[in-house]
Amino acid sequence: MSLILKGVMQSPVTPLKDDFSLDVPTYERLVDFHVRTGATAISWPHHKGESLNLTIAERKRGAEASVKAVAGRVPVSIHVSALAVEDSMELAQHAQQIGADAIIAITPYFWGPSPDAIYDYFVRLGTSVDLPMIAYNSPSYLEGVEITAELIERLLNRLPNLIAMKEASFNSEKFMEISRIALKVRPAFSIVAGVEFLAPSVPLGCVGSYSSAGAICPNLCTQLFDACITGQSAKARELQFKLARLWDLFRDQYPSSLKGGMVVMGRPVGPTRPPLPTATRERQAYIATQLEELGIIDTEPHGW
Numbered sequence: 001m002s003l004i005l006k007g008v009m010q011s012p013v014t015p016l017k018d019d020f021s022l023d024v025p026t027y028e029r030l031v032d033f034h035v036r037t038g039a040t041a042i043s044w045p046h047h048k049g050e051s052l053n054l055t056i057a058e059r060k061r062g063a064e065a066s067v068k069a070v071a072g073r074v075p076v077s078i079h080v081s082a083l084a085v086e087d088s089m090e091l092a093q094h095a096q097q098i099g100a101d102a103i104i105a106i107t108p109y110f111w112g113p114s115p116d117a118i119y120d121y122f123v124r125l126g127t128s129v130d131l132p133m134i135a136y137n138s139p140s141y142l143e144g145v146e147i148t149a150e151l152i153e154r155l156l157n158r159l160p161n162l163i164a165m166k167e168a169s170f171n172s173e174k175f176m177e178i179s180r181i182a183l184k185v186r187p188a189f190s191i192v193a194g195v196e197f198l199a200p201s202v203p204l205g206c207v208g209s210y211s212s213a214g215a216i217c218p219n220l221c222t223q224l225f226d227a228c229i230t231g232q233s234a235k236a237r238e239l240q241f242k243l244a245r246l247w248d249l250f251r252d253q254y255p256s257s258l259k260g261g262m263v264v265m266g267r268p269v270g271p272t273r274p275p276l277p278t279a280t281r282e283r284q285a286y287i288a289t290q291l292e293e294l295g296i297i298d299t300e301p302h303g304w
Contacts, residue, residue: 005040054273076100107121112145163189193210197240249261
């Protein structure tokens, strides 16, 4: 499995029309924007892409649009996690059929499975396709269900196509232990930060991030990554503080605040599908004041 993940990778939001239907032309435009502004990979639909609010048919259509819009310029991974395991299998098979470069999957939703159940799930998913697979760990999002260092070691010993992990625990102790075990078993294994917490993660083996703020400020995200990998610790710390403040802004009413910020930057992508809220004009105005205060308005691309 030769797929290499590195740098600021993008997991785009999902543009919707006013009637909440999928807006494929705007999505393709957004993906192209991400690639043109430095994204080293595209991965869709993560939770900020409203994956759980999309039908299986919509997810297939968006996956096809991802591959089409990227057109081979960077790797494309498709997030296949769904409430029903059989739907995940179907999405994984579809990703392989349309020419995606990898699949990504979080731990099973909702039920609070045991470590053995999580192991069985990933083995079943990973052996169902020939594509590289990326595991996704987010214990805060799934109320404590997580991939531990012991579990990743078992999975690496069983799955030759498990090439990477999105690590979104935001816990440096857990990140370090997973990195220590994973890289010992598979030195080429890639550990990717869930959002732009790169300054504390790169020294522990992180190779990049699945960006959130990149929809607003791709230049700033790239500057942080470059500072981290070149050992400019003071600069990295300064940029990390700024991006941490942006993350606090966007995760309030996530992902509607992120979509609201995109309106401010001249890249409107429509509403957020209920039951998630759509950013009001008042919320957008507040976001605009924060982006201006942080210097984002004047230093980042506007429009498409």
